[in-house]
Amino acid sequence: MKFALVAALAALVLPAAAQLAVTENMSSASTNNALGVTRGPDFWELSNFGGSAMDLTGYKWNDEDGGLAAADSAPFAGVTIAPGESIIFVQTGITPVSSPEQFRAWWGLPATVQVIFYTGNGQAATGDKVILWPPDAVTDNDYLDLAEFGQAEGRSTFTYNPLTGAHGIYSTNGVGNAFTAALSDDVGSPGTNSGPVALAITQNPTNTTGFVGFPVSLFANARGLPRPKFQWLKDGVPVPGAKTATLTITNPIAGDAGNYAVVVTNGLTTLTSAVAVLTINASPVAPVFTVTPRSIEPYTNQTLVLNVAATGNPAPTFQWRKNGTNLVGETGNQLLIPGLQFSDSGAYSVVASNLAGVTNASALVTVTTKPKLVITEVLAGQAPPTTGHMDFWELTNLDDRAVNLRGYRYDDASPSFSATHTIGQNVIIEPGESIVFIEAGPNGNVTNLTASFRAWWGTNLPANLQIIAWTNSGAGLSQGGDAVNFWNAAATDPADTIASVSYASAVVGVSFVYDPENPPVAGIMNRLATNGWNGAWAATQSGDIGSPGYVVAPHVLAATGGVGTLNVSWNSTPGRAYAVDRKPSLLATNWTTVTNLTASGPATTVTLPAAEEQAVYRGRVIIPTP
Missing domain, CATH: 2.60.40.1260 (Lamin Tail domain)
Structure with a gap:
């Protein structure tokens, strides 16, 4: 050398x-x-x-x-x-x-x-x-x-x-x-x-990995007057024509690997840079995503966090985009946008690239208002015999829009994300609908739990009741007092719950329920179910008292037609608010509210203009949120 x-x-x-x-x-x-x-x-x-x-x-x-x-x-x-x-x-x-x-x-x-x-x-x-x-x-x-x-x-x-x-x-x-x-x-x-200005090397070349067939560069720089001239060396020997601050090998081969330095002179002084090792890898691999961003519906003022991971050789670089436009400075594997507003909604994508290729992944972000989801029932102790019976809690949608619960998380009194259960599939909860979450036990088999739950509570359960089972790995409900915390998929702060309730000591065989006329204060549930009140009944097996699938007693909707009108009737509770919704067919997804009213007696009838074509009607109770 x-x-x-x-x-x-x-x-x-x-x-x-x-x-x-x-x-x-x-x-x-x-x-x-x-x-x-x-x-x-x-x-x-x-x-x-x-x-x-x-x-x-x-x-x-x-x-x-x-x-x-x-x-x-x-x-x-x-x-x-x-x-x-x-x-x-x-x-x-x-x-x-x-x-x-x-x-x-x-x-x-x-x-x-x-x-x-x-x-x-x-x-x-x-x-x-x-x-x-x-x-x-x-x-x-x-x-x-x-x-x-x-x-x-x-x-x-x-x-x-x-x-x-x-x-x-x-x-x-x-x-x-x-x-x-x-x-x-x-x-x-x-x-x-x-x-003259004294010659000085301001940037030494650094160790670099290149790939066969893909351009690779080594960088140096210097200052001084007269202005610096450069000559690159490989293993101590001048590289022909390499006389600029940047050495680029446009089509490297394995033999280009070696020790590189640059000699800098300005006719008055000569300096030599530090040595950089150039490694030539013969196997570049195009990027492949191992983690992709998922579509998400955060609500205003939450923080959007989208994560990706990708493999590749060399390691891929990233560029995030919104609606096809690059987001300046967003070149990491995580995109974070705090204080979300409706204007932050859009199609977000990330491009992963390296010398061997380019790929991309995308997610739809829809910023909404905070959904009105409420925990409306908790049963933490079953009446004997308890075989095939389990703790459960109920979630009800009091909003006027459907919500997809995919990615939502829940836990017991530990308000953290460390041991949450995540809903991994699409679960749509319609306005007014209640969904039941049942515990499978620490080693439970969730396969037959839905059938067991239906056999326990009998034919009073809604025929279309959605039942979601979770395996207890720390989120069991304690009879001595506990809580249920529920977060959406976007939550980054454990205090940012969608719904949260707590209760004191449970009464065996009786569930805590949501009282629409007296909602829980500070999330504390203390109203016990009573047989016959707000739709509660005694379970077919063991006689437990509760109302899974209902917040209030179910009402029967009947319709009779007149000339250009439609009379809709149902059993009602005086002083309670109701709504009648319509959609054009059973297959349609969007409901339109056609009337709102407060019942004055045990039976209510409203006269509506008849739809020009076939239509489907439903009635729902407007339940106040806590």
Whole structure:
């Protein structure tokens, strides 16, 4: 390695030309002048930081248009630049400043400052470049120096930063030899400069893994003036043509693996970077998602959290999108949006990509109001004999819209997510519907639980009652007092429950129920079921008292038709609120409320306009939420 590095350094000995640099330029002079013209001409400055004179014959320059092929060599013919000298190159066409003497008079320069005029190649006031090529340049990239600058100020020249060597800062009067011109208020330092800037490596290459057939790059950077030149080494040997700060191997093979470094020089100093190991992997693998985001219905002010995971070689990168538009800065495997509003609803997707391929996954996010779901019954102790009987609790939808419970979670008095049970399938709970959750026991078999539950409570159960079983792994209901906590799929804070109730010591064989006229205060259930009250009955087996599937006694809806009208009747409870809904067919999913009323007696009849076509009607009790 030692001898190879010495050889590399010998190969990097640069000609004296490397000690040249563009140190100043003017692309828009001031209109406040005594030149007898709107503004003075454009110009740029070349400085020699070396210790010997250089013949500039054969050198070429251009602005950012045209490259080497259209570069101009005429201004340099027969010109010699002495050590430490700065020469000014001025654009022709401004009559009052058309000779070296006139230019020096404009700025108040001594006669020793060389001023050379050129034609063409104007510098754009909106931003441009000054590019200098040596006589042996073959391609555009063989330039000796490139000074880039932005929008002109209209009176100050552009010069270089004395700390970094970077070109493009405005000259300031009194800073870095800058002064105000003799015949205008232009500020610059033509004919002089702030001296060289010490060479320094600002970015070392780092260990990198590439893949056969896919481009791979190593990065370095340096600062200084004259501006740094680069030569990459592989295992100590110069890489042909690798003379920029970035080394890119467009089609790597296994033999490109090795130890890489870069030698940096500016004709005055030479430095060598740290060594980086390039590993070439022969087996790139396109991304495959192992975790995908799921569609979700959070409610306002919750926090949206979407997670993904993907395998691939190299490791995939991510980009999240909403409705097809990239979300700025969202490039991790988790998307988090706090304080959700309705406007956050949309189609969210994430793109996973690497060198071998691209894939994507998506989820629909629908921000809603908080659904009115209430825990309306809890039974924590069964009357003997208890064989085939189990703890249960009931969830009722008091909202006017259906809710999909997929992803919802529940637990007992431990208000945390550590041991929750998650509803893993689509479970739709309609407005007014009650669903029963039954416990299977720590090693319970859930296969026959629904049939056992129906046999226990008998034919009074609603025929279409949905029953969901859970295996007790810590969420059993204690007879001595306990709680039920219920969260939606989006909840990130255990305190953010959809519904939560607690109860004191249970009465064996009697469930706690929800009293619509006196809802639980602070979530504490203390109303025990009474046979015959609000639809409660004695179970067929063991005589337990409860009302699973009902919050109030079921009512029978009857309809009779007249000319253009429909009379709808049902058994009612005085003072209780009711609604009648309609939908066009049994297969339709959306109900429309056609009337709301408060019952005045044990039987209620309403007269409605008859539907033009066939329709389906239902009645429901409007139960107040706690």
